[in-house]
Amino acid sequence: MSLKQRLTEDMKAAMKSGEKTRLGTIRLVNAAIKQRExxxxxxxxxAAVVAVLDKMVKQRRDSVAQYEAAAREDLAEVERAEIAVIEHYLPAKLDEAAILAAIDAAIARVSAEGGGAIGPADMGKLMGVLKPQLAGQADMGQVSALVKRRLAG
Incomplete structure (x- = not known):
């Protein structure tokens, strides 16, 4: 079953069981997917649905930070509830060791294709290889920081 089909089935189940928060969040996800299509x-x-979900989680985390800074815990809690529902559909997050292994593999691949040493100037190439591979499984900000660290030393 595809992720879109799973979302539709879960939306129907949430309607039947009266889970308003879950239903509203899944409707928002479906609307974002449909809008992109x-x-x-x-x-x-x-993979593209996971990218949409990842973007939605990132937006909600930014909102939580802004609401907390403005002392609006009530609104931050709504965003956290939506994050929990959306993350249910994302693949499991990779730990740092798995991300570093993926970075090492990407470095080997890029250096084999480019035929030379990898340095900070090749960060864009590495991120181009890693982004589709790690989408939804890792925070790309963390991946970027780890790539910089790996390239520096």
């Missing part, structure tokens, strides 16, 4: 005139696969 309409804008780009494509049918999203699971």
């Amino acid at each position: 309409v804008d780009e005139r494509i049918e999203l696969d699971d």
Whole structure:
């Protein structure tokens, strides 16, 4: 079952069981997916759906930080509840060791293709290889920091 189908089935189940928070969040996710499909005139696969979900989680984390800074814990709690529902559909997060292993593999791949040493100037190439591979499984900010650290030393 694709991720979009799973979301639709879970939306129906949430309607039947009366889970308003879950239902509202899944509707927001479906709307974001549909909007991207309409804008780009494509049918999203699971990887693209994961990217949409990842973006939604990032937006909500930013909102939580802003609400906490403004002492609006009530609004921050709503965002946290939405994050919990959305993260249910994301793949399990990788630990730092797994991310470093993926970075090492990407470095080997890029250096084999480019035929030379890898330095800080090759960060864009590495991130281009890593982003689709780690989408939804790792925070890309963390990946970027680890790539910089690996390239520096």
